[in-house]
Amino acid sequence: MRAKKTASHIRQEQIVEAALDIIATEGLHALSIAGIAKRVGIVSSALYRHYNGKEEVLDAVLVFIRKRLMSNVDHVVKETRDPLQRLKRILMRHARMLDENRAIPHVVFSDWIYTGHPERKAKVADIITGYLGIIREIIKEGKNDGTIRPDTDTEAASVMFLGMILPAAVLSNVSEGRFDMVKHAENAWPIFVRCIAKI
Amino acid sequence: MRAKKTASHIRQEQIVEAALDIIATEGLHALSIAGIAKRVGIVSSALYRHYNGKEEVLDAVLVFIRKRLMSNVDHVVKETRDPLQRLKRILMRHARMLDENRAIPHVVFSDWIYTGHPERKAKVADIITGYLGIIREIIKEGKNDGTIRPDTDTEAASVMFLGMILPAAVLSNVSEGRFDMVKHAENAWPIFVRCIAKI
DNA sequence: GTTAATAGTGATTCACTATTCACATTATAG
DNA sequence: CTATAATGTGAATAGTGAATCACTATTAAC
The missing domain is CATH 1.10.357.10 (Tetracycline Repressor, domain 2)
Incomplete structure (x- = not known):
């Protein structure tokens, strides 16, 4: 199902939160764009609407x-x-x-x-x-x-x-x-x- | 050119040494089979003669x-x-x-x-x-x-x-x-x- | 010197990941 | 209500790195 359209600054927070979560439980090396996106509830390509790439995250x-x-x-x-x-x-x-x-x-x-x-x-x-x-x-x-x-x-x-x-x-x-x-x-x-x- | 054939226990030492070298200079995440092999002077597939994979290294x-x-x-x-x-x-x-x-x-x-x-x-x-x-x-x-x-x-x-x-x-x-x-x-x-x- | 074991090679497969893009949907300003 | 900008989606692409394999070269034992 399609994720609800959400303001970018909210998504940015969610993305950082998800990233911290993954790092805490699985370690930094396990941090992937797909993993973050999944946790946020969007598709990996959608993440690029909010950050220009992994570096920025x-x-x-x-x-x-x-x-x-x-x-x-x-x-x-x-x-x-x-x-x-x-x-x-x-x-x-x-x-x-x-x-x-x-x-x-x-x-x-x-x-x-x-x-x-x-x-x-x-x-x-x-x-x-x-x-x-x-x-x-x-x-x-x-x-x-x-x-x-x-x-x-x-x-x-x-x-x-x-x-x-x-x-x-x-x-x-x-x-x-x-x-x-x-x-x-x-x-x-x-x-x-x-x-x-x-x- | 082909690397000189060398006893496995020697290669094993060289591999550990090379790995430590790479970790020290480039960090653990930069440790790759290809990288180690290159430093040792052999080709990546040859490394598998001496260790059964990255885990063993x-x-x-x-x-x-x-x-x-x-x-x-x-x-x-x-x-x-x-x-x-x-x-x-x-x-x-x-x-x-x-x-x-x-x-x-x-x-x-x-x-x-x-x-x-x-x-x-x-x-x-x-x-x-x-x-x-x-x-x-x-x-x-x-x-x-x-x-x-x-x-x-x-x-x-x-x-x-x-x-x-x-x-x-x-x-x-x-x-x-x-x-x-x-x-x-x-x-x-x-x-x-x-x-x-x-x- | 022949042979068997050992070590080396390049090509290739496989899985995984980041990134891009054309297109679909949704929210909202006017 | 509608135009449009913002957000979401799936497919495609490209890069990377580990591992396998059939084959070649070298060493050492006999």
């Missing part, structure tokens, strides 16, 4: 992910001013988000999306370094206001912050979700605090 | 990676008995190894190798959890001999240990190698020690 997926990550941070920054509290809440939100949005680690990790596309690789790099930059700023603030030890290597600490969640995502992925990311984040946080907090 | 690559990882740990365990020293040396070796062997993170991260192959996914899971298990044992020893704080969550700490190197690998990958993994490991270590060491 992937770009849209990246835009979505960046937004999700950044809105995460924005919320927390509004919630509290204390640097350690900010870091903790970002961590916990991040863990929950990756848990619900399993597509994100797939996209960030997979080389599929990179190779032969320097601009796209740069986009992913931007997303990660942008995120890291924010963490770094929070740590700097903490050093200024005396809640974080001044002898902490800011750069290394920010990457280690990522290190609380990133291996957890890999483990959760590899273990068919038997690894509990949120719980790990909860357990890892006090250890991390001990590293950087001024007691 | 990938399995061989996994075996290689597991060996590399484990020999790494074995060396260190022989070098020193002190738990903190062991961890530090494993970390530094690991960083250097990933730096030289860029294919490893690609394989561990990429979903390509997983989806639709539960057994292979399980193998990767085994490699990672095996590695983690060893780290966990070292931490436990440290708790016993008093070099590591007894209130440290062993599980969380071992995953965080991985977290010193894993995000670095992603960053190095995404940034075209502009991120210095070894340097990061050096900077991260004192922070990590502060978390777990009994002062």
